[in-house]
Amino acid sequence: MEALTSFLTRFGRIMGGLVGTMFQAGRESVDQVWKNILPFLAFVAVVVGIMNGTGLGTWIAQLLAPLAGSIWGLLLLSLIIGLPVLSPLLGPGAVIAQIIGTLLGTLFASKALPLSAALPALFAINPQVGCDFIPVGLALGEAEPETVEVGVPAVLFSRLITGPIAVVLAFLASLGM
Amino acid sequence: MDLLVQLAQGFIGIFKAGADWWWAVFVGIVPLVVVLMTAFNAIIAWIGTERIDNFGKFASQEGIIFLPFRYLLLPVVAVFVLTNPMAYTMGRFLPEKYKPAFYDAAVSFVHPPLGILPHVNPGELFVWAGIATGVATGYGDAAVTDLAVRYLLVGLVVILIRGIVTERLTAMMWKKAAA
Numbered sequence: 001m002e003a004l005t006s007f008l009t010r011f012g013r014i015m016g017g018l019v020g021t022m023f024q025a026g027r028e029s030v031d032q033v034w035k036n037i038l039p040f041l042a043f044v045a046v047v048v049g050i051m052n053g054t055g056l057g058t059w060i061a062q063l064l065a066p067l068a069g070s071i072w073g074l075l076l077l078s079l080i081i082g083l084p085v086l087s088p089l090l091g092p093g094a095v096i097a098q099i100i101g102t103l104l105g106t107l108f109a110s111k112a113l114p115l116s117a118a119l120p121a122l123f124a125i126n127p128q129v130g131c132d133f134i135p136v137g138l139a140l141g142e143a144e145p146e147t148v149e150v151g152v153p154a155v156l157f158s159r160l161i162t163g164p165i166a167v168v169l170a171f172l173a174s175l176g177m
Numbered sequence: 178m179d180l181l182v183q184l185a186q187g188f189i190g191i192f193k194a195g196a197d198w199w200w201a202v203f204v205g206i207v208p209l210v211v212v213l214m215t216a217f218n219a220i221i222a223w224i225g226t227e228r229i230d231n232f233g234k235f236a237s238q239e240g241i242i243f244l245p246f247r248y249l250l251l252p253v254v255a256v257f258v259l260t261n262p263m264a265y266t267m268g269r270f271l272p273e274k275y276k277p278a279f280y281d282a283a284v285s286f287v288h289p290p291l292g293i294l295p296h297v298n299p300g301e302l303f304v305w306a307g308i309a310t311g312v313a314t315g316y317g318d319a320a321v322t323d324l325a326v327r328y329l330l331v332g333l334v335v336i337l338i339r340g341i342v343t344e345r346l347t348a349m350m351w352k353k354a355a356a
Binding site: 021022024025026028029030032033036037038040041042044045046047048049050052053054094097098099100101102103104105106107108109110111115118119121122123125126129130133134136137138140141142143144146147149150151152153154155157158159161162165166169170173174177 | 187190191192193194195196198199202203207210211214215216217218219222223262263265266267268269271273274276277278279280281283284285287288296299300301302303304305306307308309310311312314315316320323324327328330331334335338339342343346347350351354
Protein backbone atom coordinates (compact mmCIF):
# COMPACT_ATOMS: atom_id res chain seq x y z
CA MET A 1 0.00 0.00 0.00
CA GLU A 2 2.82 2.35 0.94
CA ALA A 3 4.69 1.53 -2.25
CA LEU A 4 1.58 2.29 -4.24
CA THR A 5 1.07 5.68 -2.58
CA SER A 6 4.67 6.68 -3.11
CA PHE A 7 4.42 5.57 -6.73
CA LEU A 8 1.25 7.57 -7.19
CA THR A 9 2.80 10.63 -5.56
CA ARG A 10 5.84 10.44 -7.80
CA PHE A 11 3.70 9.82 -10.87
CA GLY A 12 1.50 12.78 -10.01
CA ARG A 13 4.48 15.05 -9.51
CA ILE A 14 6.03 14.09 -12.85
CA MET A 15 2.73 14.58 -14.66
CA GLY A 16 2.27 17.94 -12.96
CA GLY A 17 5.75 19.00 -14.04
CA LEU A 18 5.10 17.90 -17.60
CA VAL A 19 1.82 19.73 -17.85
CA GLY A 20 3.33 22.82 -16.24
CA THR A 21 6.19 22.92 -18.73
CA MET A 22 3.87 22.41 -21.68
CA PHE A 23 1.53 25.11 -20.44
CA GLN A 24 4.41 27.54 -19.93
CA ALA A 25 5.69 26.71 -23.42
CA GLY A 26 2.24 27.43 -24.83
CA ARG A 27 2.07 30.72 -22.99
CA GLU A 28 5.47 31.74 -24.38
CA SER A 29 4.53 30.93 -27.96
CA VAL A 30 1.18 32.73 -27.78
CA ASP A 31 3.01 35.71 -26.24
CA GLN A 32 5.43 35.71 -29.16
CA VAL A 33 2.61 35.59 -31.69
CA TRP A 34 0.77 38.36 -29.88
CA LYS A 35 3.75 40.65 -29.30
CA ASN A 36 5.93 40.05 -32.35
CA ILE A 37 4.18 38.27 -35.19
CA LEU A 38 0.73 39.94 -35.21
CA PRO A 39 1.99 43.55 -34.99
CA PHE A 40 4.38 42.88 -37.85
CA LEU A 41 1.58 41.26 -39.85
CA ALA A 42 -0.62 44.31 -39.25
CA PHE A 43 2.10 46.67 -40.43
CA VAL A 44 2.87 44.60 -43.52
CA ALA A 45 -0.88 44.25 -44.25
CA VAL A 46 -1.12 48.04 -44.61
CA VAL A 47 1.90 48.06 -46.93
CA VAL A 48 0.51 45.14 -48.94
CA GLY A 49 -2.90 46.84 -49.06
CA ILE A 50 -1.42 50.01 -50.53
CA MET A 51 0.67 47.95 -52.96
CA ASN A 52 -2.21 45.72 -54.13
CA GLY A 53 -4.99 48.30 -53.89
CA THR A 54 -3.24 51.02 -55.89
CA GLY A 55 -1.34 48.89 -58.37
CA LEU A 56 1.97 50.16 -56.99
CA GLY A 57 2.83 46.58 -56.06
CA THR A 58 2.50 45.37 -59.63
CA TRP A 59 4.79 48.18 -60.71
CA ILE A 60 7.48 47.38 -58.09
CA ALA A 61 7.06 43.66 -58.72
CA GLN A 62 7.64 44.25 -62.44
CA LEU A 63 10.80 46.09 -61.47
CA LEU A 64 11.95 43.26 -59.17
CA ALA A 65 10.90 40.37 -61.41
CA PRO A 66 13.79 40.51 -63.89
CA LEU A 67 16.22 40.93 -60.97
CA ALA A 68 14.80 37.97 -59.07
CA GLY A 69 14.15 35.88 -62.17
CA SER A 70 17.77 35.15 -63.07
CA ILE A 71 20.80 33.98 -61.13
CA TRP A 72 22.74 37.08 -62.25
CA GLY A 73 20.03 39.41 -61.00
CA LEU A 74 19.92 37.64 -57.63
CA LEU A 75 23.72 37.79 -57.37
CA LEU A 76 23.59 41.52 -58.07
CA LEU A 77 20.86 41.93 -55.44
CA SER A 78 22.93 40.06 -52.85
CA LEU A 79 26.02 42.16 -53.68
CA ILE A 80 24.12 45.42 -53.29
CA ILE A 81 22.45 44.42 -50.02
CA GLY A 82 25.76 43.06 -48.74
CA LEU A 83 27.77 46.27 -49.32
CA PRO A 84 29.55 47.12 -46.05
CA VAL A 85 28.02 50.64 -46.06
CA LEU A 86 24.48 49.44 -46.71
CA SER A 87 24.30 46.21 -44.77
CA PRO A 88 24.25 47.74 -41.25
CA LEU A 89 21.52 50.16 -42.40
CA LEU A 90 19.36 47.43 -43.94
CA GLY A 91 19.70 45.07 -40.98
CA PRO A 92 17.49 46.34 -38.13
CA GLY A 93 14.65 43.96 -37.33
CA ALA A 94 15.17 42.35 -40.71
CA VAL A 95 12.36 44.69 -41.83
CA ILE A 96 13.76 45.27 -45.32
CA ALA A 97 14.34 41.55 -45.91
CA GLN A 98 10.81 40.77 -44.71
CA ILE A 99 9.19 43.37 -46.98
CA ILE A 100 11.21 42.43 -50.07
CA GLY A 101 10.44 38.80 -49.26
CA THR A 102 6.70 39.49 -49.07
CA LEU A 103 6.79 41.44 -52.36
CA LEU A 104 8.66 38.62 -54.06
CA GLY A 105 6.12 36.24 -52.51
CA THR A 106 3.36 37.85 -54.56
CA LEU A 107 5.41 37.09 -57.68
CA PHE A 108 5.65 33.41 -56.72
CA ALA A 109 1.91 33.38 -55.96
CA SER A 110 1.14 34.57 -59.50
CA LYS A 111 3.80 32.22 -60.93
CA ALA A 112 5.60 35.23 -62.44
CA LEU A 113 8.73 33.72 -60.89
CA PRO A 114 9.63 30.04 -61.27
CA LEU A 115 9.75 27.84 -58.18
CA SER A 116 13.48 27.30 -58.71
CA ALA A 117 14.11 31.00 -57.95
CA ALA A 118 12.66 30.74 -54.43
CA LEU A 119 15.68 29.25 -52.64
CA PRO A 120 18.31 31.59 -54.16
CA ALA A 121 15.92 34.50 -53.50
CA LEU A 122 15.74 33.59 -49.80
CA PHE A 123 19.51 34.02 -49.59
CA ALA A 124 19.74 37.00 -51.96
CA ILE A 125 17.46 39.14 -49.78
CA ASN A 126 19.43 38.34 -46.65
CA PRO A 127 23.23 38.83 -46.91
CA GLN A 128 22.93 41.68 -44.40
CA VAL A 129 21.54 39.45 -41.62
CA GLY A 130 22.78 40.67 -38.24
CA CYS A 131 25.10 43.35 -39.70
CA ASP A 132 23.41 46.02 -37.57
CA PHE A 133 23.92 43.94 -34.45
CA ILE A 134 27.63 42.96 -34.57
CA PRO A 135 28.88 45.02 -31.56
CA VAL A 136 25.91 43.92 -29.43
CA GLY A 137 26.19 40.31 -30.53
CA LEU A 138 29.90 40.27 -29.72
CA ALA A 139 29.25 41.94 -26.36
CA LEU A 140 26.74 39.19 -25.57
CA GLY A 141 29.64 36.80 -26.19
CA GLU A 142 31.72 38.82 -23.70
CA ALA A 143 34.19 39.99 -26.37
CA GLU A 144 36.93 42.55 -25.55
CA PRO A 145 36.65 46.05 -27.13
CA GLU A 146 39.63 45.24 -29.40
CA THR A 147 37.81 42.18 -30.71
CA VAL A 148 34.79 44.32 -31.54
CA GLU A 149 37.01 46.82 -33.36
CA VAL A 150 38.44 44.09 -35.58
CA GLY A 151 35.31 41.95 -35.70
CA VAL A 152 32.90 44.52 -37.14
CA PRO A 153 34.82 45.12 -40.41
CA ALA A 154 35.75 41.42 -40.60
CA VAL A 155 32.08 40.34 -40.60
CA LEU A 156 31.01 43.16 -42.95
CA PHE A 157 33.67 42.31 -45.56
CA SER A 158 33.06 38.60 -45.14
CA ARG A 159 29.44 39.15 -46.23
CA LEU A 160 30.59 40.69 -49.49
CA ILE A 161 32.22 37.33 -50.26
CA THR A 162 29.84 34.88 -48.61
CA GLY A 163 26.60 36.63 -49.63
CA PRO A 164 27.00 35.81 -53.34
CA ILE A 165 28.47 32.37 -52.48
CA ALA A 166 25.26 31.60 -50.57
CA VAL A 167 23.16 32.57 -53.60
CA VAL A 168 25.21 30.32 -55.89
CA LEU A 169 24.94 27.40 -53.44
CA ALA A 170 21.19 27.94 -53.18
CA PHE A 171 20.93 28.06 -56.97
CA LEU A 172 22.73 24.71 -57.23
CA ALA A 173 20.63 23.25 -54.41
CA SER A 174 17.38 24.22 -56.11
CA LEU A 175 18.16 22.30 -59.29
CA GLY A 176 15.47 19.67 -59.60
CA MET A 177 12.84 21.61 -57.68
CA MET B 178 -22.24 62.10 -55.36
CA ASP B 179 -21.32 59.11 -57.53
CA LEU B 180 -17.77 60.38 -57.68
CA LEU B 181 -17.62 60.58 -53.88
CA VAL B 182 -18.90 57.03 -53.55
CA GLN B 183 -16.34 55.82 -56.05
CA LEU B 184 -13.56 57.60 -54.20
CA ALA B 185 -14.68 56.08 -50.93
CA GLN B 186 -14.79 52.64 -52.51
CA GLY B 187 -11.27 53.00 -53.86
CA PHE B 188 -10.08 54.21 -50.47
CA ILE B 189 -11.65 51.32 -48.58
CA GLY B 190 -10.51 48.92 -51.31
CA ILE B 191 -6.87 49.60 -50.43
CA PHE B 192 -7.42 48.56 -46.83
CA LYS B 193 -9.63 45.67 -47.81
CA ALA B 194 -6.78 44.32 -49.93
CA GLY B 195 -4.56 44.56 -46.85
CA ALA B 196 -7.16 42.90 -44.65
CA ASP B 197 -7.57 40.01 -47.10
CA TRP B 198 -3.84 39.44 -47.06
CA TRP B 199 -3.71 39.67 -43.25
CA TRP B 200 -6.50 37.12 -42.86
CA ALA B 201 -5.01 34.68 -45.36
CA VAL B 202 -1.64 34.75 -43.60
CA PHE B 203 -3.16 34.66 -40.12
CA VAL B 204 -5.23 31.57 -40.90
CA GLY B 205 -2.60 29.95 -43.10
CA ILE B 206 0.51 30.35 -40.95
CA VAL B 207 -0.12 31.31 -37.34
CA PRO B 208 -1.79 28.10 -36.04
CA LEU B 209 1.06 25.88 -37.22
CA VAL B 210 3.65 28.29 -35.84
CA VAL B 211 1.97 28.34 -32.42
CA VAL B 212 1.85 24.55 -32.16
CA LEU B 213 5.44 24.09 -33.38
CA MET B 214 6.73 26.81 -31.08
CA THR B 215 4.99 25.31 -28.06
CA ALA B 216 6.50 21.89 -28.72
CA PHE B 217 10.03 23.25 -29.12
CA ASN B 218 9.78 25.60 -26.14
CA ALA B 219 8.85 22.58 -24.01
CA ILE B 220 11.73 20.48 -25.38
CA ILE B 221 14.17 23.30 -24.61
CA ALA B 222 12.87 23.62 -21.06
CA TRP B 223 13.49 19.88 -20.59
CA ILE B 224 17.02 20.02 -22.03
CA GLY B 225 18.04 22.83 -19.68
CA THR B 226 20.79 25.40 -20.17
CA GLU B 227 23.55 23.73 -18.09
CA ARG B 228 23.89 20.94 -20.62
CA ILE B 229 24.24 23.52 -23.39
CA ASP B 230 26.98 25.33 -21.45
CA ASN B 231 28.96 22.10 -21.17
CA PHE B 232 28.61 21.52 -24.89
CA GLY B 233 29.73 25.12 -25.51
CA LYS B 234 32.93 24.57 -23.55
CA PHE B 235 33.66 21.39 -25.47
CA ALA B 236 32.94 22.84 -28.93
CA SER B 237 34.95 26.04 -28.44
CA GLN B 238 38.42 24.51 -28.58
CA GLU B 239 41.18 25.64 -30.92
CA GLY B 240 42.43 23.75 -33.94
CA ILE B 241 41.22 22.84 -37.40
CA ILE B 242 39.53 19.65 -36.19
CA PHE B 243 37.17 21.78 -34.11
CA LEU B 244 36.26 24.02 -37.06
CA PRO B 245 32.96 22.21 -37.75
CA PHE B 246 32.21 22.30 -34.02
CA ARG B 247 32.87 26.04 -33.72
CA TYR B 248 31.05 27.20 -36.82
CA LEU B 249 28.48 24.48 -37.46
CA LEU B 250 27.40 22.45 -34.42
CA LEU B 251 27.79 25.17 -31.78
CA PRO B 252 25.85 27.85 -33.73
CA VAL B 253 23.12 25.34 -34.60
CA VAL B 254 22.70 24.16 -31.00
CA ALA B 255 22.95 27.72 -29.67
CA VAL B 256 20.30 29.04 -32.06
CA PHE B 257 18.01 26.05 -31.50
CA VAL B 258 18.12 26.16 -27.71
CA LEU B 259 18.82 29.79 -26.82
CA THR B 260 17.20 31.40 -29.93
CA ASN B 261 17.80 34.92 -31.25
CA PRO B 262 19.41 36.98 -29.63
CA MET B 263 20.57 34.92 -26.62
CA ALA B 264 22.35 32.43 -28.89
CA TYR B 265 25.28 34.86 -29.22
CA THR B 266 26.09 34.50 -25.50
CA MET B 267 27.61 31.11 -26.40
CA GLY B 268 30.51 33.12 -27.87
CA ARG B 269 31.85 33.61 -24.34
CA PHE B 270 33.43 30.14 -24.37
CA LEU B 271 35.51 30.91 -27.47
CA PRO B 272 38.98 32.51 -27.65
CA GLU B 273 38.76 36.19 -28.67
CA LYS B 274 40.10 35.58 -32.18
CA TYR B 275 37.18 33.26 -33.00
CA LYS B 276 34.36 35.37 -31.57
CA PRO B 277 33.53 37.41 -34.71
CA ALA B 278 33.45 34.24 -36.84
CA PHE B 279 31.16 32.50 -34.35
CA TYR B 280 28.82 35.49 -34.26
CA ASP B 281 28.72 35.54 -38.06
CA ALA B 282 27.87 31.83 -38.23
CA ALA B 283 25.26 32.01 -35.45
CA VAL B 284 23.47 35.12 -36.70
CA SER B 285 23.31 33.67 -40.20
CA PHE B 286 21.40 30.69 -38.84
CA VAL B 287 18.48 32.61 -37.31
CA HIS B 288 16.46 32.46 -40.57
CA PRO B 289 17.20 29.21 -42.49
CA PRO B 290 15.40 26.95 -39.94
CA LEU B 291 12.26 29.15 -39.79
CA GLY B 292 10.23 26.86 -42.05
CA ILE B 293 10.62 23.94 -39.64
CA LEU B 294 11.68 25.54 -36.34
CA PRO B 295 9.85 28.88 -36.10
CA HIS B 296 10.65 29.26 -32.39
CA VAL B 297 14.24 30.36 -33.12
CA ASN B 298 13.20 33.80 -34.38
CA PRO B 299 9.43 34.39 -34.51
CA GLY B 300 9.86 38.18 -34.68
CA GLU B 301 11.53 37.86 -38.08
CA LEU B 302 9.38 35.04 -39.42
CA PHE B 303 8.63 36.84 -42.67
CA VAL B 304 12.16 36.68 -44.00
CA TRP B 305 11.04 33.10 -44.69
CA ALA B 306 7.24 33.33 -44.65
CA GLY B 307 7.00 36.24 -47.11
CA ILE B 308 8.35 34.10 -49.91
CA ALA B 309 6.87 30.86 -48.50
CA THR B 310 3.24 32.09 -48.49
CA GLY B 311 3.67 33.15 -52.11
CA VAL B 312 5.14 29.78 -53.02
CA ALA B 313 2.25 28.02 -51.22
CA THR B 314 -0.32 29.95 -53.25
CA GLY B 315 1.44 29.48 -56.56
CA TYR B 316 2.98 26.03 -56.27
CA GLY B 317 1.22 24.26 -53.38
CA ASP B 318 2.11 23.17 -49.83
CA ALA B 319 4.39 20.32 -50.91
CA ALA B 320 6.68 22.84 -52.60
CA VAL B 321 6.85 24.85 -49.37
CA THR B 322 8.01 21.84 -47.33
CA ASP B 323 10.60 21.04 -49.99
CA LEU B 324 11.76 24.66 -49.88
CA ALA B 325 11.91 24.67 -46.05
CA VAL B 326 14.17 21.60 -45.97
CA ARG B 327 16.48 22.95 -48.67
CA TYR B 328 16.65 26.37 -46.93
CA LEU B 329 17.75 24.66 -43.71
CA LEU B 330 20.36 22.44 -45.42
CA VAL B 331 21.91 25.20 -47.54
CA GLY B 332 21.91 27.38 -44.41
CA LEU B 333 24.13 24.80 -42.68
CA VAL B 334 26.69 24.93 -45.49
CA VAL B 335 26.55 28.73 -45.63
CA ILE B 336 27.22 29.24 -41.89
CA LEU B 337 30.24 26.93 -41.99
CA ILE B 338 31.65 28.88 -44.95
CA ARG B 339 30.89 32.20 -43.21
CA GLY B 340 32.68 31.01 -40.06
CA ILE B 341 35.79 29.98 -41.99
CA VAL B 342 35.93 33.13 -44.16
CA THR B 343 35.34 35.47 -41.23
CA GLU B 344 37.92 33.67 -39.10
CA ARG B 345 40.51 34.30 -41.84
CA LEU B 346 39.48 37.94 -42.32
CA THR B 347 39.61 38.53 -38.55
CA ALA B 348 43.15 37.13 -38.41
CA MET B 349 44.23 39.36 -41.32
CA MET B 350 42.72 42.49 -39.80
CA TRP B 351 44.17 41.71 -36.40
CA LYS B 352 47.65 41.64 -37.92
CA LYS B 353 47.01 44.95 -39.67
CA ALA B 354 45.67 46.55 -36.49
CA ALA B 355 48.71 45.38 -34.53
CA ALA B 356 51.21 46.64 -37.12
